[in-house]
Amino acid sequence: MEVSGTGAHVLVFPYPAQGHMxxxxxxxxxLATRGLSITILVTPKNVPQLTPLLSAHPTTIKSLVLPFPYHPSIPSGVENASDLPFSAFNDMMVALGxxxxxxxxWFRNHPSPPVAxxxxxxxxxxxxxxxxLGIHRYVFSPTGALGLSVINSLWRFLPKRDDPTNVNTLISFPNIPNCPTFPWWQVSPVYRSYVEGDPTTEFVKDGLxxxxxxxxxxxxxxxxxxxxxxxxxxxxxxxxxxxxxxxLLPSSKNTTKRGGSSSSSSDVLSWLDKCAAHTVVFLSFGSQFVLTNKQMEEIAVGLERSGVKFVWAVKEPTGGHAAGAYGKIPDGFEDRVVDRGVVVRGWVPQVAILNHGAVVALLTHCGWNSIMEALMAGVLMLTWPMSxxxxxxxxLLHxxxxxxxxxxxxxxxxxxGELARLFRKLVSEETRVxxxxxxxFAIAAKEAVGEGGSSWKDLDQLVLNLFRK
Known part of the structure; x- marks a missing residue:
């Protein structure tokens, strides 16, 4: 049974990166649906992200907008980590401190400050x-329990590699079930920069x-x-x-607008409407990664040789990418595949695409939001983890x-050639199992968030805990 609150006040503070926010x-x-009164903290350039939320809860959710702190390594006007190269990720965390x-x-001057x-x-x-302040803090993990376990273990035990020159040194986590092991180059880049002596990461270490x-x-x-x-x-x-x-996904009414908007949204969905069920492969690498031109070329050739139908979401380069070296679709590619493929530049309605019956699989960088969205939609994943x-x-997916x-x-x-084979496999009976x-898992996910499900019950317990001082 759903818990209904008494308006207890909570401050919510998201990290300004698309996958986190x-x-x-x-x-x-x-939380607002369950009766909490919420103030959500953002910096000015991130205010537009709140529009759907503030519109849905005009009386229970308010915004607190604070100026983005100056940092010499973050360009003026950039307030979202998704617009920065990974090398500036530590600087963003330090600046927000x-x-x-x-x-x-703000707390000390508020007539009814948050209790958590x-x-x-x-x-x-x-x-x-x-x-x-004498209140409780709850940490929100936008990644899953395995990912969070690895992060916690890294910063608790501070593992090092015996040979500082060997990027393939294996780092094991024996305290975690199944003892996950990764080569050094796959370990968190934030943690690697700490081991390599980046002075800003002392602040990051203390926070994590x-x-x-x-x-x-x-x-x-x-x-x-x-x-x-x-x-x-x-x-x-x-x-x-x-x-x-x-x-955590938006209601079905908002799936075409979550995280942005685009004039091409309806065009993509209309194109999918013309495709048979379970025949389309969706390619998306999230809000952070921009592929090199060589990677783009090989993917394009693989799609062309495979013969499969596809939707390809392409993130365009930002100021942190070398001019002319990233994000270029090969000349003539779109004309050659016009009858069986769509390339979308910039934002795409990913949730809506994944839930379309024509989509059978997702080539993904394995960002956690994408995984949750694909699982909820019952879409098989082809993994290409990046960082x-x-x-x-x-x-975990494997x-x-x-x-x-x-x-x-x-x-x-x-x-x-290998990509072409994999794309064909995704739409074939080879992946029936x-x-x-x-x-x-899609059924299990829907049951978890449905009334009486495991996640539903945990949300109720969370609300009860937030009321307790």
Missing amino acids: LALLDLTHQ DLYNPILE IVSDLFLGWTHNLACQ RANMASWGVIINSFRELDQIYFDHIKAESGHDRVFSVGP ADNFSNAM QMKVGLKAYEGADTVPDS ERKRVTE
């Missing part, structure tokens, strides 16, 4: 802020270590997918205030037999 905004919607005192002042803070795992310093000291842990996943890792986090935290509340938690996410391995690494150039498996 979307899930926490979806959680905010769920300068909001500590403005938030503290819910903030992203990259904002671990808010744990210290909450302690100073503070996550497990926080009062509660909220994970965007569902227990039927990663129960053993959920149990591990509970054991590591030493309390039962660990909540698995996913998949950060992508590798642990791909490992363990659960809902993902097939394609490639690994942001610098890998695929083989067009895997597609049945992912359909079963």
Whole structure:
């Protein structure tokens, strides 16, 4: 039975990166629906992201807009990590730490200040802020229980490699179920920069270590997918205030607008309407990754040789990419495949595309939001993890037999012939078993978020905990 609150006030603070913000905004919607009064903190350039949420909850959700702190490594006007190269990721976390005192002042001047803070795992310093204010902080993980387990273990045990020159040195995590192991180059780039002596990462380390000291842990996943890792986090935290509340997705009415908008949205969906069921492969590498021209060329040739129908979402280069070296579709490609493929530049309605009956599989970088969306839609995944938690996410997909391995690494150039074979396999009877498996997980995911499901119950328990001081 759903818990209805009494208007307890909570501050929600998302980390400004598309993959992080979307899930926490979806959680905010769920909390508001259950009766909480919420203030959500953003910087000016991220205010437009709140429009759907503020429109849906005009009386229960308010915004707190604070100026983005100056940082010499972050260009003026950039306030979202999705618009920065990975090399500036640490700087974004450090810059946001300068909001500590403005938030503290806001709290002390508010007539009815929040009783708790819910903030992203990259904002671990808010744990210290909450302690100073005498309230509880709940860390929100936009990645799954395995990914979070690896992050926590890295910063708790601080593993090193015996040979500093060997990028293939294996790093094991024996304290985590199934003892996941990764070569050094697949370990979090934030952690690797810490080991290599980046002075900014001391602040990052302290924040990430503070996550497990926080009062509660909220994970965007569902227990039927990663129960053993959920149990591990509970054991590591030493309390039962660990909540698995996913998949966090928008309501069906908002699937074409989640995270942006585009004039091409209706065109893509109309094109899919003309395709037979389970015949289209969707290619999407999330909001952060821009492929090199050579990678683009091999993918294009692979699609052309495969003969399969496809939708390809292409992220265009930003200021952090070398001019002319990234994101170029080969000349003439779109004309040659016009009858069986669509290329979309920029934002795409990913949730709506994945839920279209014509789509059978997703070639993905294994970002957690994409995984949750694909599982909920019952879409098989072809994995090409690029960085950060992508590798642990791909490992989970392979363990659960809902993902097939394609490639690994942001610098890998695929083989067009091999890609063509994989694309054909995705739409063939060869993947019958895997597609049945992912359909079963789709059912489990829907049951988890439905009334009385595991995630539904955890959301209710979370709300009850937020009311307790």
